Amino acid sequence: MKKYKNIIFILAFIALLLSQYKLVMPFMYKVAASDLFLVDSKDQASQLPISTPLTAIAYMHCNRHIKSELGTDTIVSFPDKALNSWSMGNYDFLIHGEFAITDQTSTSATKNYTCRISYNNGDDQEGILDFDNWSIIGLSGLK
Incomplete structure (x- = not known):
């Protein structure tokens, strides 16, 4: 088992990266694109200082x-x-x-x-x- 320790670590790391790339990130993009965070308001944000x-x-x-x-x-x-x-x-x-x-x-x-x-x-x-x-x-x- 000691002999395969590095190979198992590398395979686990690759599996983690692939699962994040194929599963987690597409889910996060769908959540961000949804209306979950949409606030419908007449007051619009401004990046510049304003006086109203x-x-x-x-x-x-x-x-x-x-x-x-x-x-x-x-x-x-x-x-x-x-x-x-x-x-x-x-x-x-x-x-x-x-x-x-x-x-x-x-x-x-x-x-x-x-x-x-x-x-x-x-x-x-x-x-x-x-x-x-x-x-x-x-x-x-x-x-």
């Missing part, structure tokens, strides 16, 4: 969330517009902005942040100004 009324509202809600996270001990001020905003499609947005923060010792600093936020009601735009209809998925840059 929806991104402005998303920016406003991210700022509101940041103010609530930092508490009442700090004074926070935001510019009128985000540095960059991206629509990721299906009412998911990525907001890159900055804010000026002043703490109790009157130390002032400017911080950058990134906020990923999602509108929960999809194509129904009626409650877009209500913060309860939005979900903060991620926020970085506060610390």
